[in-house]
Amino acid sequence: MRAALIRSFDGPESVEIADVVEPAVGPDSVLIEVAATSVNPVDWKILHGGMQAAIPHHLPMTPGWDVAGTVAAVGPAIRDLQIGDRVAAYARKDHVRDGTFAERVAVPERSxxxxxxxxxxEVAACLPLAGMTADMLLDAAAVGEGDTVLVHAAAGGVGSFAVQLAALRGATVVGTASERNHDYLRDLGATPVTYGEGLVDHVREVAPDGVDAVVDLVGGAALEATPQVLRDGGRVASVIDPSVADRFGGTYVFVRPDRARLTRLLQLVAEGRLKVEIAERYPLEQAREAFLASKAGHVRGKVVVTRD
Known part of the structure; x- marks a missing residue:
């Protein structure tokens, strides 16, 4: 089968399309005929070797943790799937090697x-990592009815889900983004503010008493401003900086497979209550270009890579 492959940690530029051995299907695994996958920032970080301290890596490697497609085979311990069923998965495993930027991928039952x-x-492929990260961040920050929550990088893949899911929980949402994305955030249900210089003043203009929760997707200066925008007793959750626990009493989130959560998010999409923004589409043969587009930043929504 064909797959995107790297042989060294030299970034997206090192990605090639190659013939690789089809993955084995273990007793608790499912083989998915890939229709689409989507790019997440962690993917191109992996291409640079930036996640080796967290998860064992093996070269040559196919990256990718998001996938949607149809079931091609099931392991003997699987009882609740049939060949041809349509599935999506957050396909992170205990080792990084056989990822989802391929024609077929085997994923564990939990995924x-x-x-x-x-x-x-294609829409389903955008949801697993980004959607579940957003939902877990909101859980970690205990966002609920009546809260005012600040979402940094609100127009990105995770951020756009966090805005919508927070609004569905009954929260008032303030989202940082460049001005070109302000109308987009308004459509999602957030009050947009411009990030960068003057951030604290911008937030205080729309939330004079401060916010109840901060959802951090960028770290750096935006996170440093937290004490100036957060109410006393407010909560912080970050997907970027583990030090939030010591500095702000917050929670660092690393998304984990969660079938019930993913099922619920897919149902919200089916009901039209959760929108998925696809910024760009690339065929598998142009996976390198897809990674480069994501790494360049300023992408609104998700970059999708399709089988065709």
Whole structure:
């Protein structure tokens, strides 16, 4: 089968398309005929070797943790799937080697969820990592009815989900983004503010008493401003900086497979209550270009890589 492959940690530029051995299907695994996958920042960080301290890596390597497609084979311990079922998965494993930027991928039982008929597989491929990260961040920050929550990088893949899911929880959402994305954030249900210089003043203009929770997707200066925008007793959750626990009493989040959560998010998409923004589409043969587009930043929504 064909797959995106790296043989060294030299970044997206080192990605090639090569013939590789089809993955084995273990007793608790499912083989997915890939329709689409999507790029997440962690993917191009892996291409640079930036995640080796967290998870064992093996070269040559196919990256990718998001996938949607149809079931091609099931392991003998699987009882609740049939060949041809439509599934999506957050396919992170205990080692990084056989990822989702391929024609077929084997994923463990804990990873997959059935895709409702109303949801296109390209759309479903955007949801696992980014959607579940957003939802877990909101849980970690205990965002609920009546809260005002500040979402940094609100127009990106995780941020756009966090805005919508926070609004569905009954929160008032303030989102940082460049001005070109302000109308987009308004459509998602957030009050947009410009990031960078003057951030604290911008937030205080729309939330004079401060915010109840901060969802951090960028770290750096935005996170440093937290004490100046957070109410006393407010909560902080970050997907970037583990030091939030010591500095702000917050929570660092690293997304984990969660079938029930992914099933719920897919159902929200099916019901039209959660929107998925696809910024760009690339065929598998142009996976390198897809990684480079994501790494360049300023992408609104998700970059998708399709089988065709």
């Amino acid at each position: 997959w969820a059935l895709v409702p008929d109303e949801v296109d597989l």
